[in-house]
Amino acid sequence: MKKESPIPAAPLAVRDVELRYGTTLIQKDLCFEIQQGEIFVIMGGSGCGKSTLLKHMIGLYRPHSGSICYGGTNLWELDPRSRNRLLRNVGVLYQHGALWSSLTLADNVMVPLEEYTTLNAKERRELATLKLAMVGLAGFEDYMPAEISGGMRKRAGLARAIAMDPDILFLDEPSSGLDPLTAKQLDDLILELRAALGSTIVVVSHELASIFAIGNNSVFLDAERKTMLATGHPVDLRDHSPIPKIRQFLARGVPRNDNTPPLEITI
């Protein structure tokens, strides 16, 4: 029985959102909803604005128009203190881990615990050790981020993201740049976290193996039309989407188990 949050974080709704960098339009008419316990994948080609959308969803940037609602509450209608309280229930794994380089791995995980809990130093350390063990980094507590590999940095970033047992976990390209085995372990870890904690997980990815392994809902963003093309289960989109671009994207390199003819790709 997981703890209850002061503000319900799910369902997370993105309503008529338009994203811009200055005057440059990134995405428009984004409209989808993420339910409690879902692993929701934001997918699309490179440069279509997946990470930008994620940064808007976690409150780093304000959408040009539209609303991002956590449990029916518009994130940007809250006063800054309430918004911070809500975002305390959100964990984020950044693309390259974003560990604080002057702190050890354990210290990195302990920062949110120091800021937001009344745990004493021993308890914080025990919790940090546990989280690092969960991501397969037992024994690396006193290493500096510069002393470990990119994949380990990513896993340490995940340990920091789950330090506060967040209700919603955002993962920006968790398996990119990892070898297939490590990527698979990370996928398993994500599934295990969802099963054990019941967390909602939002993943930005274009790694097909990961998308099919963990995703149970998704949105497909298109860089050319600058909007979302479809939402749904990744496997359904691959097999039944009426939009060729989505089928081509999702079928690339994945052996198909149906009898549909190979897709024609026009260059």
Added chain:
Amino acid sequence: MLGLSGAFTIDAERPREDLLSAFKTTPPRIRLVDEAITSWDSLLLVVLGRWREQAKQAQIELDLSEMPEGALRLMRLAETVPQQEGAGRDEGKPSFSWLTRQGERSLHTLEGFASALAFLGNVSFALGRFAVGKARYRKSEFWVTVQACGPNALLVVGAISFLVGAILAFVGAVQLSMFGAEIFVANLVGIGMVMEMGSLMTGIILAGRTGASFAAQLGTMQVNEEIDALETLGIPPMEYLVLPRVLALAWMTPLLVLYANVFGIVGGGVVGVLFLNLSPTQYVSQTFELMTLWFCIQGLIKGSTYGILVALCGCYRGLHCGRSASAVGEAATGAVVSGIVAIVISDALWTLLFMVTG
């Protein structure tokens, strides 16, 4: 059997630290039962882990099978990947023995000295290739560096030199006025600025401004693997990155020293005219009465040396920067500190040399 109830969360009241304190006599087996756990988070895992360790030490069998399924899954997850061999830091822990620390420090200093020598050798080689027209560097990079360390520094060098000249004049006037010799303030400021203070202040400003900037630029390039990319392409970083910076500062510093000298003399003049009742003509003629070209050349020689030293310290620190954000900060700080130390040492050496040679 030990029944658990209530909240086992980070925000809730802490459960008992010692598992065995719940029992009057030590039982051979303890079964933990979820009687009414209202909510839990990672704290429950920490508590269970701690109790399990205590039970293991007391050789008691601890049965966790009736704990919440999610918590058990997470505990299993944490144990799935065992600690990697050699992952602990025991062997790498810093020694607290005084002798070992001194030994390590000496070795570190020796390594630093050797790498600084190698750096100097590489720069000399790059300068040699530049002299014979074979050095590979981007001209645009050179001009951008010239702009950054020369014209962009005019304001700060001018302002500080003006104030240093004025301060020299004030300090001199206090002593000289006791003998009615205020007029010699002009000589004090003129010779003081031209021989020493103009070049010294310019050097220190460049160490704080340009040296730190070189270290931060090259350090960030090191972090982003940009320098590795250059090396992979067969482009020597010494020629491509260090050479334009050293040349730009070697060229700009004497010019900045001349500019600083003028502003220092003007600063002293303003004090002389406004507070010591000297006329501008008197001040100027007195300034140039004892001034010789050799004094100016001494200042310019010192200034050029400072410029080269600042560039070398900045580039050395940047190229030997670690691969983290904090390392870039350390490189910038190191560049300023070593730049200023190098300036002061070379100032002492030049002054001694000029005194000995007359």
